[in-house]
Amino acid sequence: MKGVVFTEFVDFVETKYGLELVDLLFSNCQLESGGAYTSIATYDVKELLQLVGELSRQTDVSPSKLVVEYGRHLFRFFARTRASMMSHLSSCEELMASVENQIHVDVRKLYPDAELPSIKFERVSDLQSKVHYQSARPLADLAEGLILESVVHFRDPITVVRKDLPPGDGCIAEFVLTRNV
Ligand code: HEM
Structure with a gap:
């Protein structure tokens, strides 16, 4: 899975819940990659699901609901940054x-x-x-x-x-x- 899916997930959490929660997720999850995401590198989807699981624990919102919300955020990102693909x-x-x-x-x-x-x-x-x-x-x-x-x-x-x-x-x-x- 491309890092853009992670970098935008971090942006989603920061926009919706604030930077402190982003920091908390990373310190609680101890991801294998260390979480130093770049948009072009490739990561295991398990790391994304680990972050979603922790976000769910912290917010009491179900993982499924969080990923749907994140999908909405990701679409807005694509519509902004890859507008030519959709114009x-x-x-x-x-x-x-x-x-x-x-x-x-x-x-x-x-x-x-x-x-x-x-x-x-x-x-x-x-x-x-x-x-x-x-x-x-x-x-x-x-x-x-x-x-x-x-x-x-x-x-x-x-x-x-x-x-x-x-x-x-x-x-x-x-x-x-x-x-x-
Ligand atoms: C301009 C529009 C779109 C762009 C630029 C785009 C691009 C991408 C990129 C870069 C990835 C990540 C690939 C990876 O992780 O290696 C991805 C994954 C994905 N795309 Fe799209 N996409 C677009 C529209 C859509 C739409 C409309 C759907 C609707 C069903 C969709 C469904 C998905 C899903 C579910 C994934 C996650 C990977 C998976 O489930 O296996 N995409 N897309």
């Missing part, structure tokens, strides 16, 4: 349809060792579509936060319902996107 897109569905074959492909060109999920988009009808998440990493909550914030970004009148599927080849979840008329 030609005008809806949440268009974005979801382009993650697998365009956005994450471009990410892989920049970082050949990036660990990316599979994000499959399926149009069910004019009003409904599905996003299928599958990954070796248990980050469906992150996908949920990214999807929810993209709805806000495009100001789309869309309701998102998540269904967790039994783990098969990795961690799998499905998100049903419904346009409200």
